[in-house]
Amino acid sequence: MTRNAPPRPRLNRDRVLRTAVSFADEVDIDALSMRRLAQELDVTPMALYKHVADKEALLDGMIEVIVGEIDPPLTGADWRDTVRHRVLSARRALQRHPWAREVIESRSRMTPPVLGYLDSVARGFLDGGFSPDLTHHVMHALGGRVWGFTQELFDGSRASASAPAPSPEQQAAMYDQMAAAFPSLAVVASSAAHSGDVVGRGCDDDFEFTVTLDLMLDGFERMRAHGWTSVAALSSVAAGRPAVGAAL
Incomplete structure (x- = not known):
């Protein structure tokens, strides 16, 4: 049988x-x-x-799956914790799927789930007392960081991902060459531990990302508290004053 x-x-x-x-x-x-x-x-x-419908629609749908992995907005939290939570959750989602950044950056249109995520981040600012004008500008300032990624100053990992990691001896020689030619840069680059080695294997670890995000959120709060507007900022620039400093 x-x-x-x-x-x-x-x-x-x-x-x-x-x-x-x-x-x-x-x-x-x-x-x-x-x-x-x-x-x-x-x-x-x-x-x-x-x-x-086709490969492009497939890629759009795959990003929708990733968006679905981002934690929902916090309830009862202030705007800063709400936005911070969403951004760091997006970062964790993209870290689980390293290919997702490349696909997100390649999209020529936004699907409803993607727009829904961005809308929720914008809502976090608006509900926190940010004007639509300031929200527009802080969303631009966040840029790709709203997805949890950024192009870091010392990040060579994307261009050299397939290259073999240098040996400790090669790393030391590379550092000595950089220190001789660019001493200030060498001091800065070697001042703290990174996710990769000091010379060009990637500095965008979670600590550095979070520190930068916190600095940006603190700055956004100062702008909100001082009633920053783009009109006032443009007037300051026309008068030869720093746009942000004049408002603060």
Whole structure:
């Protein structure tokens, strides 16, 4: 007597997207294609197009999955804790999926879930007493940091991710060369521990990200408390005064 094979899980959009995310995590985002994803799901490529229109729609949907991993807004907290919590949660989500930053930066349009996340961050500022004008400018100031990432000054990790790590002897020689040619930069770069080595393997660790985020949030609060507006700032610039300093 032949046993019937267990039925395959029903194919739906959520399963397609989560399988794509898992594939990108475990294999590589560059290796992901509609045909390869169909193989992972054991379906024909045409079956996928019932759930995602094309590769771009697939990538949009994968980012929606990542957005769904970001913690919801805090309740009963002040604006600073609310925004800080959301940004750091977004950072943790992207750290679980290292390919997500590249995909986010490649998007030419924003889907409703992405807009919903950005809307919730903006709402955190507005509910905290920020004017729409100031909220507009602080959101620009946050930039990619609202997703938990930033291009750091000493970060060479993205360009050299596939390069072998230098040996301790090579690191020492590189540092000696930098110290001889650029002594001030060498002192600054070697002043604290980083997530990588001192010379060019990446300084964007969680501590540095959080310190910078806290500095920005403190600055935003001072601007809010002093009633900063872009009109006043432009007037200050026209008069030859610092835009922020004049308001504070």
